[in-house]
Amino acid sequence: MPEGTSAERKAYEAMQACIGKPIGPTGTGPDPVNQPMIRHWAAAFEDENPVYTDPAFAAKTRFGGIVAPPLMLQTWTMPTPKLTGIGERGGSPTEGSVNVLAPLDEAGFVATLATNSEFEVLRYLRLGESVSTETILESVSERKRTRLGPGHFVTWVTTYRAGDEVVGRQMFRMLKFKPDVEALLK
Numbered sequence: 001m002p003e004g005t006s007a008e009r010k011a012y013e014a015m016q017a018c019i020g021k022p023i024g025p026t027g028t029g030p031d032p033v034n035q036p037m038i039r040h041w042a043a044a045f046e047d048e049n050p051v052y053t054d055p056a057f058a059a060k061t062r063f064g065g066i067v068a069p070p071l072m073l074q075t076w077t078m079p080t081p082k083l084t085g086i087g088e089r090g091g092s093p094t095e096g097s098v099n100v101l102a103p104l105d106e107a108g109f110v111a112t113l114a115t116n117s118e119f120e121v122l123r124y125l126r127l128g129e130s131v132s133t134e135t136i137l138e139s140v141s142e143r144k145r146t147r148l149g150p151g152h153f154v155t156w157v158t159t160y161r162a163g164d165e166v167v168g169r170q171m172f173r174m175l176k177f178k179p180d181v182e183a184l185l186k
């Protein structure tokens with residue numbers, strides 16, 4: 001049995017019940033892979049690779065045409081945010097979103113620290129492709145003692161598809177913790 005209060009144990013058990021199940025929105029992104037978004041991304045990151053923006057150059061490469069920067073994978077699936085009511089939705093940018101972390105929040109693990117994210121890109125995306133996602137809760141650690149306060153490490157994996165083909169995955173891990181104010185002030 002994990003340590004902590006009965007509310008903490010209940011929250012942990014609720015999170016454990018979600019492991020292996022889809023969390024968050026699933027479906028196809030609002031826009032297909034397109035040149036304007038690629039151009040803006042490349043400009044924002046000062047990525048001057050012509051395979052992203054120069055059709056003549058890209059046509060002569062192994063890709064045979066324009067491709068999207070690999071780390072744009074998540075970009076193609078982000079829904080258009082709805083700002084009205086965002087506070088009432090707990091910060092969620094879309095209607096109907098379920099906060100899988102709610103049991104931990106309710107048990108007092110209200111602070112969040114992103115710890116790491118890993119991308120696995122299986123292939124570059126081409127203009128016109130539509131990307132869909134499915135996110136699965138992979139794990140929730142038992143209560144850990146950290147310098148920030150007690151908490152749980154929560155990990156999920158998002159799988160990206162173009163049609164039926166898996167084109168990439170993202171593993172994301174965060175620490176949900178109860179801030180130890182005294183330790184933070186030292």
